[in-house]
Amino acid sequence: MDQRQADSGPPLYPGPPKLVSSELGSSEIENFVKRTKYDFRVFYLRQKHSLNRLHITKADFETLLRLCHVFPRFNEYVIGFGRKSSESEVGPPPLKFRPLYTAHDNVYRGFECTYILRYVENTNRGGRKNPWSLRQFGVYHRFKPGGSRCSTWILVGASQRMEGRFDQYTRSVDDVVAANPFELHVIFLDTVITSWRPYLVYITQLASHLSDKTTGVCISTEDDDENFVSISVEDHQQLKQIEDDVADLILCLDSTSDTLTTFEEMYDRFCHCQNESRSAYTLDAVAVALKEKVKEILYTRRKAEALLARIQSTRTLISSLLERQSGYNINHQISALREGNTIMQTIAEKNRRDSSSMRVLTIITMIYLPCTIVSNFYSTQFVNQTEVDGGPTKMGYAQNAWVFFAISIPLTIFTFLVWYSWIHMEYMRRLVASQLSARKKAESPV
Numbered sequence: 137m138d139q140r141q142a143d144s145g146p147p148l149y150p151g152p153p154k155l156v157s158s159e160l161g162s163s164e165i166e167n168f169v170k171r172t173k174y175d176f177r178v179f180y181l182r183q184k185h186s187l188n189r190l191h192i193t194k195a196d197f198e199t200l201l202r203l204c205h206v207f208p209r210f211n212e213y214v215i216g217f218g219r220k221s222s223e224s225e226v227g228p229p230p231l232k233f234r235p236l237y238t239a240h241d242n243v244y245r246g247f248e249c250t251y252i253l254r255y256v257e258n259t260n261r262g263g264r265k266n267p268w269s270l271r272q273f274g275v276y277h278r279f280k281p282g283g284s285r286c287s288t289w290i291l292v293g294a295s296q297r298m299e300g301r302f303d304q305y306t307r308s309v310d311d312v313v314a315a316n317p318f319e320l321h322v323i324f325l326d327t328v329i330t331s332w333r334p335y336l337v338y339i340t341q342l343a344s345h346l347s348d349k350t351t352g353v354c355i356s357t358e359d360d361d362e363n364f365v366s367i368s369v370e371d372h373q374q375l376k377q378i379e380d381d382v383a384d385l386i387l388c389l390d391s392t393s394d395t396l397t398t399f400e401e402m403y404d405r406f407c408h409c410q411n412e413s414r415s416a417y418t419l420d421a422v423a424v425a426l427k428e429k430v431k432e433i434l435y436t437r438r439k440a441e442a443l444l445a446r447i448q449s450t451r452t453l454i455s456s457l458l459e460r461q462s463g464y465n466i467n468h469q470i471s472a473l474r475e476g477n478t479i480m481q482t483i484a485e486k487n488r489r490d491s492s493s494m495r496v497l498t499i500i501t502m503i504y505l506p507c508t509i510v511s512n513f514y515s516t517q518f519v520n521q522t523e524v525d526g527g528p529t530k531m532g533y534a535q536n537a538w539v540f541f542a543i544s545i546p547l548t549i550f551t552f553l554v555w556y557s558w559i560h561m562e563y564m565r566r567l568v569a570s571q572l573s574a575r576k577k578a579e580s581p582v
Contacts, residue, residue, distance in 0.1 A: 155306050158462060162196050169203040176312040178289040179204075180299070181274075183217065187236040190217055190292065201293060213274050217293050228252035228272060228391055231398045235405065236280065244409040246280035249402065251395050253324060257295060257372050269336050270384065273298060279317040287317060290299050299554065301327055315441060318403055322425045325399075327433055328392060336436065339378055339385075340443055347374050347450045372454050375447060376399040382444045389437045396430050513540065528569065 155178065160353055168177075179200065181190050192198075201210060201367055209232050216228070231251035253273045260267055274292030286500070299343045301323050309315045403423060513519070518537040557564070 155303075155312075161464050162193070162199075165196060165199055166203060169200070174284055174286050176287045176306075178291065178302070180294060181214075181217075181290065181292045185291055188276070191213070200290070206278070207232075207248060207250075209278055210290075213250050213252055213276075215291055216252070216272060217274065220555050228254055230391075231395045233398060233402050235409070236278075245282070246278070247402065247406065248276070248278040250276040252276070253328045253395070254391060255295075255328040256335040257297075257331065258334070265408060270388075271295065273324070273328070275321075277317065277321070285313050287313060289320075298324065298327060316422055318399070318406070318422045321399060322422060322429070325392065325396060325429050326425075329429060329436070332389070332410060332436055336385065336439060336443070338382060342378055343375070343443060343450065346371055346378075346454070349445065369458065372451065372458065375451050375454060379444065379447045379451065382440055382447060385435060386440050386444065389433055389440065393430065393433045393437070396433060400430075429581065516540065562569070 153178070158168075181192055181197075192200075197214075213229060213232075229252065232474075233247065233249040236245040237243060237249045251274075253275070255271055255273060256268045257271050258267055258270045273294055274290075276288075276290035276292075278286075278288040280286045290303070295303075302320065305320060305323055323388050400423070403426065409413060466548050475505070514531075518534045518540055520534060522532060522534045
């Protein structure tokens with residue numbers, strides 16, 4: 137049973153129980169089927185959770201189908217209940233119905249049908265996960281009226297609520313074998329349709345929250361706390377997920393609507409083949425219930441379509457707001473870049489003026505540099521000035537004047553070498569390293 141604990145069971149309802157519940161082993165299936173050949177019997181094929189395999193082996197399953205004379209097409213409906221990681225198939229296969237006739241005189245002997253219903257269940261998951269989970273429920277029913285009356289049910293993946301309503305129905309009728317065989321189908325359909333209402337309300341609330349968020353947004357910057365309302369890409373992705381959920385809902389509603397339409401056709405054929413008054417089986421009440429469910433499905437579908445249109449328009453609005461917000465941010469950044477460029481231009485202009493001033497000073501210095509050198513040389517002790525009586529000053533050079541040039545010229549050359557080495561230090565380091573590496577490779581033995 138879906139999400140069922142080991143010690144839990146279906147709820148109890150007023151009235152004596154009509155069915156006896158028991159767990160069947162592999163060796164007990166054949167005896168049980170033969171013992172209940174002309175009775176009302178239900179086989180529950182449960183699973184631990186909706187993504188797990190059924191609690192029945194392949195051999196036991198094939199034995200059950202063979203003994204209950206289930207048509208082979210039922211295997212196609214059970215394939216979707218195997219082990220899987222997620223719900224991949226949203227639209228279940230259509231209802232399969234086959235009337236039963238005798239082989240000799242072609243007399244109507246009942247019917248058999250199988251179908252899958254999709255529904256949602258609240259799993260009460262906390263956090264940011266979606267609390268609703270998409271589930272499926274498989275039904276097989278074989279009914280034979282008359283003296284050898286028999287009603288065989290195989291319920292695959294039934295939830296606790298489904299089993300509870302089944303138990304409630306069997307307790308509320310006087311004779312489950314003589315009861316209308318379509319009443320339980322109506323109950324299953326009603327349970328499935330009812331599950332979509334709160335789910336639709338939940339999706340509507342999520343869509344309304346995002347819609348209100350887009351309605352109150354103001355295109356601004358994040359620095360403006362009073363006007364800025366964040367519309368992010370995550371909001372757009374969340375709305376896309378909601379749109380997909382509504383599309384899946386519409387698909388499930390269409391599948392359920394097709395099942396209801398087929399049931400109405402089956403019901404009319406059953407009434408015609410029974411050739412009895414409708415009051416004997418309360419057939420009119422079942423027909424009215426089926427028509428009401430069809431109307432309810434159509435009404436729910438119209439609401440889902442309206443919600444889908446609203447979600448799509450909100451997505452379009454969010455996309456437009458994101459584009460405008462992105463454009464506004466780009467314009468804001470461009471304005472900031474322009475201001476930065478203006479400042480950089482001002483600094484560059486100032487540096488240019490300073491560079492021009494330094495160039496002028498350098499030129500003036502170069503003009504006066506020879507004069508400075510000459511004046512400095514003649515102010516040293518290597519030049520002697522002697523005053524001659526009655527004549528001009530006589531200038532003489534010391535014998536060791538060559539020392540000045542012997543020291544100055546090498547020192548100037550050394551200064552240029554130090555400067556050149558400092559500039560090309562990295563290149564020289566790589567050159568030396570490559571030469572050492574080449575030398576090591578040459579000296580290493582082959």
